[in-house]
Amino acid sequence: MTAAEILSVAAFLEGDHAQAFPSFGSERMGAPVIAFCRVDDKEIRLREPVMTPDALIVQDPTLLHQVDLFSGLDTKGYLLINTTRRYRDLGLGDFVTKFPPHHICTVAASEWAVEFIGKPLPNAAMLGAFSAITRRVKLDSVQAAIRQKFPGELGDKNAAAAGKAYNTIRTN
Amino acid sequence: MLRQMEGSHAVAEAIALCRPEVICAYPITPQTHIVERLSELVQEGEIGNCQYINVESEFAALSVAIGASAAGARAYTATSSQGLLFMTEAVYNASGLGLPIVMTIGNRAIGAPINIWNDHSDSMALRDAGWIQLYAETNQDAVDLHIQAFRLAEQLSVPVMVCEDGFILTHAYERVDMPDLNQVQAYLPPFEPVQILDPADPVTIGAMVGPEAFAEVRYLAHHKHLQAVEVIPQLASEFAKIFGRDSGGLIQQYRSEDAETVIVALGSVVGTIRDVVDEMRDDGVSIGAVKVISFRPFPMLALRAALENAKRVIVVEKAFADGLGGIAVNSVRMALRGLTTPIYTIIAGLGGRAITKASLLRAFGEATRDELDDPHFLDLNWTVIDHELARAKEKRRSGPIAENVLRDLGLVGGKPV
Amino acid sequence: MTQRIKFYQTGTLTVGNRLLDAENRSVQSTIDRSNSLTSGHRACQGCGEALGARYVVDTAMREADKKLVAVNATGCLEVFSTPYPESSWQVAWMHSLFGNAPAVATGVAAALRAKGREDIKVLAQGGDGGTVDIGFGCLSGMFERNDDVLYVCYDNEAYMNTGVQRSGQTPPTARTATTPTSGGSKGNVFGQGKNAPQIAMAHDIPYVATATVADLHDLENKVTKAMGLSGARYIHVSVPCPLGWGSQPCDTVRLARLATETGLFPLFEAEHGAVTNATKIRRKVPIEEYLRPQRRFAHLFKPKPDVEALAAIQAIADRNILKYGLLG
Known part of the structure; x- marks a missing residue:
């Protein structure tokens, strides 16, 4: 949810309308969570969950074969997974052939998070990578939103992780 | 000022701008983020001398608000779902006593089966409890309606619920034009109660009323609501003048x-x-x-x-x-x-x-x-319903409906039935 | 504050005010008492609660320099004092619900704090049903937050306003409308009920006391002491009810005294959870002397004495005497 929130703030900082919301549940550490973000240049009135995303960010690749993550993803969409492995190693080699190659990326977000923040919290790095792939929001905006969410040193570290991820995405 | 923020935080900050003097809070999902943020704002001294009371139940939350309002303080609380039902007796009492309390409802379903997600069963259950009920479409609405709610409540001496959809609004980050304190103070004058517990001028509040006058007292409460029909659009147009946007109204x-x-x-x-x-x-x-x-x-x-x-x-x-x-x-x-x-x-x-x-x-x-x-x-799964009806027809001890339905959907342990 | 007087008026055990130094005389004996619960209310003859409330509120008014707000739970006291359009209260007074008086009082205190009017004191009061049963959650919350409220429970040991039904303060064997003695049953059972003052003490609040309408000086002194403290304070007052107890209106004060002298209703004070003072019993009275004048206990004596039940009640009294050191 934090990633969706930060992404919405980044879009807001660019003058867009943005809406971020969780797929609501009780607060339990480690429970699978889906969060949504819509960005538009006009007011967003729609309140339904995002069912056909333009981009899908998977923060925890262990969910890949637990939940049907890809049902609404159009073959023109973007897919970004937090992993050091390749899609074919994840058992998704055939699946991703339907997508434009530069839409299908991975990023070692948890590793960058450990390196920069000291904890495997991949939000910031995922958003840096998202910016690199989709160009929907600028890295600057993502980093500004990160600093707004985490003032001080923690924000700087997260922003650095986002910058690193921005430059280290891997296409399949 | 335009800000991208969570609905609950937007509401909490709007409440803070209304300068409540007593806030009573008991946590229930999805209302929690509102009262959490308010506790921070009070702690940080952002709401003057406001008293923040952590109570032991929703019944106490509204009861504390009742006491505070009767003693002349601007009082606020927030709840959802079971919490609203748990305070039901006090809900009627607040309106019966004509106390201008403002309460946020983070709308949520009522159990059983227990469910923390949004619908309107809670506020609809108390639609006829003598409170004004305003429903927000967006978080901007929620902010604006709360500011209008205090004005409306205090002008007519009647309590107001501002209902906003749990999670869908309370937990959504979206753009909100957050007013500033000067605007709110220009719109919302200090609370001047029509009745107050004052030792210098002691009154009896909450006396027993028998058949000879009860109907008249109740009619006068109805009359206040009829007045509110006139007042609500006026307050919306005054709001537009100060805040520069259309918000509220009937x-x-x-x-x-x-x-x-x-x-x-x-x-x-x-x-x-x-x-x-x-x-x-x-x-x-x-x-x-x-x-x-x-x-x-x-x-x-x-x-x-x-x-x-x-x-x-x-x-x-x-x-x-x-x-x-x-x-x-x-x-x-x-x-x-x-x-x-x-x-x-x-x-x-x-x-x-x-x-x-x-x-x-x-x-x-x-x-x-x-x-x-x-x-x-809308979108009812008839397969599941027909299956359960058939099961119930077949066997008297067919078990809890909620579990049967989940099992049919393959959501409980995936056990075939 | 207490002045030792060893002379009792003939035929009573009441200390006459005239025998006391002027500063030790009761609030009620002074011409400038506030008369907060004024005459003309509709309490029954011999109502212990009306008597207790009158002393409590007037004392609180004196101690607060008349800057007092009173909150009342639903119950006899509320009903007999405020039949619309009349009110017997000459104090800022509010009634909200049966079970929320402590919370409403918390709200009043919070409002006064917000307004910088802590010179105004808050008194909350209710019967035993409103206090120890339906209002207990709110009461416990008020205690644990140590809100600046003096709560006074007038305990007449059942729901008298609704027609004498059992409460959590109803003593064992007492007949009420919901613990009947028909069909060979013996009224309220042993082993139930709660000790509200002890539970109050368990919250470590600044002050807990028990009092009775038999010793109104003591009641006034305890209210005075409580009003001199801040935070959550609790006074539990025994108030006999002629209607519910089946006693003579003229016996209210006598029964209240016997409740104490038997050991069934010990008088004590506690601060921050520890008993600091217990009033000694002047002459120990067997429980039969207290029970016999009350029709709610008639089945213990007729057709023949229920020796077992009487012994069990005597055991309760003896345990209290031991626990609080009430003799000697």
Whole structure:
């Protein structure tokens, strides 16, 4: 949810309308969570969950074969997974052939998070990578939103992780 | 100032700008983020000398607000769902005593089966408890309605609930134009109670009233609500002058003036409905929507004027009465009494079921062809229902319905039945 | 504050005010008492609660320099004092619900704090049903937050306002409308009920006391002491009810005294959870002397004495005497 929130703030900082919301549940550490973000240049009135995303960010690749993550993803969409492995190693080699190659990326977000923040919290790095792939929001905006969410040193570290991820995405 | 923020935080900051003197809080999902943020604001000294009381139940939360309001303080609390029901006795008491408390309802379903997600069962259950009820479509609405709510409550000496959809609004980050303190203070004068517990001028509040006067006291409460019908639009237009945007009022129309089919709804689903209306209009369907902002008092005349030329009316609501159908629809029927306009009810979004544009398009389409059943339960899974009915018919000890249904859906341990 | 007087008026055990130094005389004996619960209310003859409330509120008014707000739970006291359009209260007074008086009082205190009017004191009061049963959650919350409220419970040991039904303060064997003695049953059972003052003490609040309408000086002194403290304070007052107890109106004060002298209703004070003072019993009275004048206990004596039950009640009294050191 934090990633969706930060992404919405980044879009807001660019003058867009943005809406971020969780797929609501009780607060339990480690429970699978889906969060949504819509960005538009006009007011967003729609309140339904995002069912056909333009981009899908998977923060925890262990969910890949637990939940049907890809049902609404159009073959023109973007897919970004937090992993050091390749899609074919994840058992998704055939699946991703339907997508434009530069839409299908991975990023070692948890590793960058450990390196920069000291904890495997991949939000910031995922958003840096998202910016690199989709160009929907600028890295600057993502980093500004990160600093707004985490003032001080923690924000700087997260922003650095986002910058690193921005430059280290891997296409399949 | 435009900000991208969570709905609950926006509401909390709006409440803070209204300078409450006593805030009482008991946590219940999805209201929690509001009272959490308010506790920070009080701790940080952002709300003057405001007293923040952590109480032991919702019943106590509203009771503390009752005492505070009677002693002349601007009092606020927030709750949801079971919490609202748990304080029911005090809800009636606050309105009976004419105490201008403002309470946020983060709308949530009522159990059993226990469910933390959004619908309107909670506030609809207490629609006739003597409180004014305002429903927010967006977080901007929620902010603006709270500011108007204090003014309205204190002007008429009647409590106000501002209802906003749990999670869908409370947990959503979106753009909010947050007013500043000067604007709010220009709009909302300091609280001057009509009755107060003051040792210098001692009064008795809450005396027993027998049959000889009870009906008159109750009528006067009704009269206040009738006054509110006049006052609410006035406060909205004053609000527009100071804050520069249209917000509040009794109802809001969307492309409904010339529409053959008019949708009536409350709360955040109106946003989705606006998108559906636009799409159907693009396809040449004569359709529009009316948002009911003030559900109590119910805007009889305004709504009748908005609906009287429609060929059909569809009420979309997130609560219903077992064995009857819709709840809001009955008030709509009351507004249209004497007319023969067909009125459909769509029950949707129960317990957090997503209300999708696709489902609404289909149901509105059926209604415009007068093919919709009434009441219509949107996206009901009849396979599951038929299965459970068959099971119950077969076996008396067929077990808890909720678990059976989940098992049919493969959501409990995946055990075949 | 207490002045030792060894002379008792003939035929009573009441200390006459005239025998006391002027500063030790009761609030009620002074001409400038506030008369907060004024005459003309509709309490029954011999109502212990009306008597207790009159002393409590007037004392609180004196101690607060008349800057007092009173909150009342639903119950006899509320009903007999405020039949619309009349009110017997000459104090800023509010009634909200049966079970929320402590919370409403918390709200009043919070409002006064917000307004910088802590010179105004808050008194909350209710019967035993409103206090120890339906209002207990709110009361416990008020205690644990240590809100600045003096709460006074007038305990007449059942729901008298609704027609004498059992409460959590109803003593064992007492006949009430919901613990009947028909069909060979013996009224309220042993082993139930709660000790509200002890539970109050368990919250470690600044002050807890028990009092009775038999010793109104003591009651006034305890209210005075409580009003001199801040935070959550609790006084539990025994108030006999002629209607519910089946006693003579003229026996209210006598029964209240016997409740104490038997050991069934010990008088004590506690601060921050520890007993600091217990009033000694002047002459120990067997429990029969207290029970016999009350029709709610008639089945213990007729047709023949229920020796077992009487012994069990005597054991309760003896345990209290031991626990609080009430003798010697």
